[in-house]
Amino acid sequence: MSNLENLRKQAKLYLRWHRERYFPVAAQIRWFLARFRDLPHREVLDTDFKLSEAQELVARKHGFESWPALIKGIETMTESTASSAGAPLIIAAEPQLFVSDIKISCRFFVNELGFKVGFSYGKPPFCAQVIRDGGRLNLRKVSGPVFDSSFRARERDALSATLTLDDIKPLFLEFQNAGVSFHQPLKTEPWGVRTFIVKDPDGNLICFAGGAL
Template sequence: MPNIENLRKQAKQYLRWHRDRHYPVAFQISSVLDRFRGLPDSEVLKMDFKLTDAQELVAKQYGFESWPALIKAMKPMTTTASTVSKAVIVAAEPQLFVANIEVACDFYVRKLGFKIAFSYGKPPFYAQVARDGARLNLRKVAGPVFDSGFRGRERDALSAVLTLNDAKPLFLEFQTAGVTFHQTLRTEPWGSRTFIIQDPDENLIGFAGAPTR
C-alpha cells in the first residue's frame, strides 16, 4: 500500500482528471461514490466534485469507509524512511482499429448494447463506447484494418477480452440481436464459459464468464 503522501497525490490526480473532463475517471467515480452512482459519465463530469470527494474515492478503493479511516490506518505504517511511489492502474481501455467510426459505433451500440461515451472529429476519427465496466476506444485508420491474408494466418487473434459474471445471458442477448459469432458459447477446460464476436472490421472480441461450479 502506498504511503499517505502518495494517497494525497492520488486524490489530487482524480480531482484534476474530473476538472479536465477525463471520461475514464467518471466511471471510477460513479462505480464507487453513492451520490454519483448510476449517472451517465457526462453527468458525472458536470457535477461538483471536491477534493473531499476525491479523497473518499481513494479511501473506498482501498476498502475504507472514509478518508480519515484510511489515514488513521496508514499512520502506524508511516516511517521516516524514503519510499518509492507506486502507480495504481485505474482502468484498461483496449483500442480497436476501424475503417469507419460511425459504422463501428452503430454496431457496438445497436448490436452489442454499448453507449457512446464520446466522439471526436468532424467527421469523427476517434470514439469511445462503454457498457457497464467495459470501455473500448475506436480509432479510425485509412483502408482495411487487416490485410487480406491476416485472418488466414491468425484466425483466432483477439483484439480485446471482456470479463463478466456469466457469459450465457449476454450470448443469448447477442444471438437475438443477430451478432456474428466467431465462436459460439462453450465451456473451456478450466470451467469458464466463453464466446467470441466479430465486428464489421474483423476485430474479434472475446467474452469470458466466471468458471462454473
C-alpha cells in the same frame, strides 16, 4: 486497493485534468457522478469541479459510494493486506481497437452489444470510448482496412480484446436473443474457462470469457 496517499494523489490528478480540460476525464466524471451525467462533455469541463467531487470519483471507481466509505474500507483492511497496499495498483485495462469509421463502430457496440458511448471526440470523430459495466474499449480511427485479407487467413482467431465476466451464459443468451452474429459460439475451453467471440464491423475479435458453468 491502493493506499490512502495514492488515492489522494489520484483525486488531485483528476482535479488537475479537469482544470487542464483533458477531454477523456469528462467521460469518467459523467459516468461515475450522476449529477454530471446529463451534461455534454464540454459543459462538464466548463463546470466547477471540486476536490471533494474528485475524491468521490475515485471512491466510486473503487466500488464505494463515497470518499468517507472508501476511507473506512481502508481502515478495516487486515494488517497483512494493508502492508502490501503501498505497491502501485493497475485498476483497469482499456484495450484500443482500430476502426475505419467511429460512428459505425459506436452504433455496432451500442445497438448490437448493449454498450454506451462514453465519449466521442473530433469533427469528424477520430476516437471514442464505449462502456458496458466495468468494460471499456477505446476506438481509434485509422485509414484503410484494419486487417488485410492475408492476416485473417493466417490468423483466423487472433483476438483484439478480451472482456471477463463472473457469469458468461446470461450475456451470451442476451446477445443470442438480440440476433448477434458470433465468430465463435459459447464453449468451454480446455483450461476450463467458458468463452464466446464476437466480430465487429472491422474484423476485430472481442472475446467474452467467464468461469461460471
